[in-house]
Amino acid sequence: MSTPETAAPAPTPAQLGYRMPAEWEPHEATWIAWPHHREDWPGKFGPVPWVYVEIVRHLSRFERVNIVVDGRRMRDGVTEKLEAHSVDLKQVTFVKARTDRVWLRDSGPTFIVKDKGQEEGDRVGLVDWRFNAWAKYDDHRHDNRIPRRLARRLGLKRWTPRVECEGASRRVVMEGGAIDVNGRGSLLATEECLLSDVQARNPGVDRLTLERIFADYLAARNVIWLNQGIVGDDTHGHVDDLARFVDSTTVVTVVESKVSDPNYEPLQENLRRLQEARDQDGQALRVVPLPMPAPVLFDNERLPASYANFYIANSLVLVPTFNDPADREALNTLAALFPDREVVGIHAVDLVLGLGTLHCLSQQQPAAPAEGSSS
Template identity: 65%
Template sequence: MSSTDEPTPSPAELPSSLGYRLPAEWEPHEATWIAWPRNKEDWPGKFGPIRWVYAEIVRYLSRSERVRILVGSGKAERRAADALEKSGVDPDRVEFVRHRTDRGWLRDSGPMFVVRDRSHGAEGEPPPVALVDWKFNAWAKYDNWTRDNRLPRFVADRLGMTRWAPRTTIEQESRRVVLEGGAVDVNGLGTLITTEECLLSHEQERNPGLDRAGYEQLLRDYLGASKVIWLGRGIVGDDTHGHVDDIARFVDETTVVACVEENEGDPNHGPLRENLERLREATDQDHRPLRVVELPMPAPVVFDGQRIPASYANFYVANSVVLVPTFNDPKDRVALGILADLFPGRVVVGIHAVELVWGLGTLHCLTRDQPKGPEPSAG
């Protein structure tokens, strides 16, 4: 394993220069990582049923691929194993990994695995899979993040992977760059979607002083994103301040689903309509227009007087299954039907998420895909 924390890599040593890119979620996975729920503050008053929701998630994921589950102690592992056994999960399909976290939203705190397609298996050649370790600071909102921030380094050491920890210079000061996985979505060919609200707003500002051009350069250098599509705002109730994985997602190399709110009196109506128009006007890395498919929003989900960020766009694509959050809403079946049509080679399954979303995230937020990477080419 090599680490390139210091010094900043030369242009020739950057992931993109070595042929690495952030793969699309539908590309083959080696495993899915999750962290078994432990922080009761994430689901105040609703923590009890959460482990059973996780068990149901693991039950479906483990049929598709290996599931690596972070637990903080032997006691936590035994409790998780008991819940999985009672839920009918094959223990040979899961792997417990001891690492204590602050929270469980691995989409944001976990590593971004990158793949290198030009793999010939030659000695000294860069490996087919590596990872990028962006700094995590709990969305510039919460104080409990130092354990989560150490997770990508831990994973790199455990898997023996090359790791980059991006830095940038702002006002003559070298700084680690903050970026969460839920802030970006890609088609695997070089096009990336993000939002201005998350990356460019001065509220919950991750990287003060870093502008649009600076972000685009970093996304190109470390994730292979040659084209960045900027949407506007996220949805009401999202404590991340505008993550894209609640509003728009790639479902294949040229198709994006975009959330729409039909009720003109709903505060999500205007921002989602603007995002839809931006996507309809956008082109991909090869200057081709995108196919944009509308995805409905569920009726507002409110608990204890708080609007919660319920969205069907927070689905997760595994090797043979697509898990979609559902909310006891008539639009559940509409959303499931749309996504089933868009993923004909996978089983699309709804996961009841009314309790889960009280943690202000659902299925995509809690998962991190580890790609398999390309097979070495012959010759």
């Protein structure tokens, strides 16, 4: 009696030659979603759309900006605001889709690229993680659909990672703010966000399984685990408020100078881990400290104000600022690290009330690599 053949598992993106590119690699566009969820900025929503206008004004000088809006009325209102600030609307595309919130870093897809491909259209794809609103909020149905909608609009191949756990197959929950990569095979993440029982994204999934997922879907075979995030971060430890690659061998990490501040010791622990870490080739990292601003408070609650939440665009780096003396130090540090890009501060005191700033609200769409290029 013949035995039935078992189908071979489908190749992973990494096996097909895809990788998650570093943020400083060339962009096709930046995606943002226009703010509308007033409860995220209680009593202070009014200034927030104008912060977005300033973001679009700077980005549109260097790359296309794709803005997600829920319909014509929102689009017309946004157009009016952009025109008032002389934004070149030829650099802006409006995309109709509903969102629950606007943090596309987390609800949007993770784009991946292939440096060699038979056709240019085959060189960009996306990973569609499940989004569950940081395992904290119930309203995430629209946000969870965003990657699928973008894949259809852009005509890109889409992968939906799954994991076997406790006898069942389920989609992997992940957010873009939970990871940062150098494009060469190394990835930053925190144990607090991805391995804790608090706001657990993937209950029962261990460290080694997550590392295998990062290797299979992002070609990130070297995971550098930091400890925990900053006070006030309701994502429970996103790494994009802590430490970021700024080139393939250099990481910036925020440090607190006041020993009495509750962030002091956790950030020192992260600094120690980075100083001891090695990249995918076994080489030590260059670790550059960034300051922390003085606490930004609202209703006696500390907000997640951090200079690490910057966004790297084509020829530009946007940095959140907080009317703080440390703003200048942070801007100067990043300007030295990005000598070929403009480094621009964006006033974020109102924006951070929504518990996120520039990196949280943006998602880069990489350009297709030229044939034969490499990271």
